[in-house]
Amino acid sequence: MILWVVSILFVVTYLGMAAGGIRGLRIDRSWIAGCAAVLLLVSGAQSPTEAANHLDAGALLLLLALMLISAQFDFSGVYAWLNQQLSHYAEQPALLLLGVVVLGGVLSALLVNDIVAFALTPLLCHSLLARGLDPRPFLLALALSCNAGSSASLIGNPQNILIGQAGGLDFWSYSWIAAPPALAALLITYGVIWSQWRKRWGTAKSLLQEETPVERIYGAHSYLKPLLASLVLLGLFSTDMPREISALLIAALVMISRRVDSRDYVHKVDWNLLLLFAGLFVVTGAALSLPQVAGMASSLAQLGLLPEGVISLASASLLASNLIGNVPFVILLLGVQPEASESLLVGLAIMSTLAGNLLLIGSVVNLIVAESARRQGVRLGFVDFARSGVPVTLLSMSLAGIWLVLGGWLSW
Structure with missing residues (x-):
C-alpha cells in the first residue's frame, strides 16, 4: 500500500x-x-x-538567509540607484543593454537571482517606458544574465545552493571553475540580443521632468550597510563556519534597523x-x-544511463530543466546519485543553470521577469524569449562543456 x-x-x-x-x-x-x-x-x-x-535544513536556511540579506539591497535603495544610473544611458541603447547584462550577472552571482529579477524588473519597465524604449530586449537581457551570472556562484540560485550544500563544495574553488563559462554566457547574451534587437528597440525621448536622485531619497550612507554585509559574508565563506550559519548571522545583523521594521524583511522572503x-x-x-526505487536507481547507474559526462549531463539538463524545472531536476538527480563526484556536481550546477535560459518555462527567474513585466503592461512572450534564449543557451552550454573537458573536470 x-x-x-x-x-x-x-x-x-x-x-x-x-x-x-x-x-x-x-x-x-x-x-x-x-x-x-x-x-x-x-x-x-x-x-x-x-x-x-x-529535508535539507542547511539548504533551506541558507536560501532563507540570503533572501533576507537581498532585501537589504532593496530597502537601502541600491537597486533603485543602480537602475537610475542605467537609465542615464537610455539614449545609447547598446550601452544600456551592456549595463543590464553586467548588472544582472554580477548581482546574481552575489545574491539569489530570483530576488534580483523580482527587484529590478519593475524598475526597468518604468524607466524604459518613460523614455519610449521597448523594454523587451532589456528584460530578456535581465532574465538571461541573471541565470548566466548566477551559475558562477554557489549562492547565485536555489539549485546551486542545494548542490553546494549536498556535496560540501568549496565556495571559492567552485567559482574558480564556473566563472569563465558564466562570463562567456554573459558575453553571448549581449551579442545575441544586440544582433536581434539593435534596429528595433526604439529611440529614447527626453524626460519631461528630471527624476529625483535616489541618494536624496535614501541617503548615500544607506548603501554602505548592504555592501558591507556582502563583503563580510564573502569573507565568512572563506572560513570553516558552515555557509548557512554565516548567512544567518549576517541576516540577523542587517535586520537591525531604525528605519525598516523586521517584519518587512520577512515579507520579502519568497x-x-x-x-x-x-x-x-x-x-x-x-x-x-x-x-524498489533504490534498486532501480542502482540498475540505471550500472547500465550507465545516469548523467556522467558533459554530453549526457547537458542533454539531461536541457530536457529536464525545461520540462519540470531546474530545481526539481536537481533535487531528483541528487536523490538518485547521492554519491556523485565533486566534478559531476560542479558540472550539474553550471549546466542546469545555463539550461534554464532555453525557454520561458525553464527557470523561475524567467517567469518572475515575464509576470512582473506583465503587471507593468509589457508582454514578454514565449516566442520572444525562445528567439533569444535558444541560441544563448546552446552556445553557452557548448562553451561550458568544452571548458569542463579541457580543464579535466569531466569527460565527454
Missing part, C-alpha cells in the same frame, strides 16, 4: 512540475509539491520524523520557493527510500 501511495504521489508531483499547475485552478508548482507532502503524512506513508529527515523546496525534498526522499 505504501509503495503505491508514494509512487503515485511522486509521479503526480513531477507531472505537476512539468505542467506548472492544474488547469482551471489558481495553484502552482509549490502548492502541488507541498500538497503531495501533506498527503504522504495524512496517508501514513511517511511519519513526521521521516519527512523531516528528508516563502513559495521555500515551500517548493520542502515539498520536493519530502516527496523525492520518500520515493527514493523505497527499496
Whole structure:
C-alpha cells in the first residue's frame, strides 16, 4: 500500500512540475509539491520524523538567509540607484543593454537571482517606458544574465545552493571553475540580443521632468550597510563556519534597523520557493527510500544511463530543466546519485543553470521577469524569449562543456 501511495504521489508531483499547475485552478508548482507532502503524512506513508529527515535544513536556511540579506539591497535603495544610473544611458541603447547584462550577472552571482529579477524588473519597465524604449530586449537581457551570472556562484540560485550544500563544495574553488563559462554566457547574451534587437528597440525621448536622485531619497550612507554585509559574508565563506550559519548571522545583523521594521524583511522572503523546496525534498526522499526505487536507481547507474559526462549531463539538463524545472531536476538527480563526484556536481550546477535560459518555462527567474513585466503592461512572450534564449543557451552550454573537458573536470 505504501509503495503505491508514494509512487503515485511522486509521479503526480513531477507531472505537476512539468505542467506548472492544474488547469482551471489558481495553484502552482509549490502548492502541488507541498500538497503531495501533506498527503504522504495524512496517508501514513511517511511519519513526521521521516519527512523531516528528508529535508535539507542547511539548504533551506541558507536560501532563507540570503533572501533576507537581498532585501537589504532593496530597502537601502541600491537597486533603485543602480537602475537610475542605467537609465542615464537610455539614449545609447547598446550601452544600456551592456549595463543590464553586467548588472544582472554580477548581482546574481552575489545574491539569489530570483530576488534580483523580482527587484529590478519593475524598475526597468518604468524607466524604459518613460523614455519610449521597448523594454523587451532589456528584460530578456535581465532574465538571461541573471541565470548566466548566477551559475558562477554557489549562492547565485536555489539549485546551486542545494548542490553546494549536498556535496560540501568549496565556495571559492567552485567559482574558480564556473566563472569563465558564466562570463562567456554573459558575453553571448549581449551579442545575441544586440544582433536581434539593435534596429528595433526604439529611440529614447527626453524626460519631461528630471527624476529625483535616489541618494536624496535614501541617503548615500544607506548603501554602505548592504555592501558591507556582502563583503563580510564573502569573507565568512572563506572560513570553516558552515555557509548557512554565516548567512544567518549576517541576516540577523542587517535586520537591525531604525528605519525598516523586521517584519518587512520577512515579507520579502519568497516563502513559495521555500515551500517548493520542502515539498520536493519530502516527496523525492520518500520515493527514493523505497527499496524498489533504490534498486532501480542502482540498475540505471550500472547500465550507465545516469548523467556522467558533459554530453549526457547537458542533454539531461536541457530536457529536464525545461520540462519540470531546474530545481526539481536537481533535487531528483541528487536523490538518485547521492554519491556523485565533486566534478559531476560542479558540472550539474553550471549546466542546469545555463539550461534554464532555453525557454520561458525553464527557470523561475524567467517567469518572475515575464509576470512582473506583465503587471507593468509589457508582454514578454514565449516566442520572444525562445528567439533569444535558444541560441544563448546552446552556445553557452557548448562553451561550458568544452571548458569542463579541457580543464579535466569531466569527460565527454
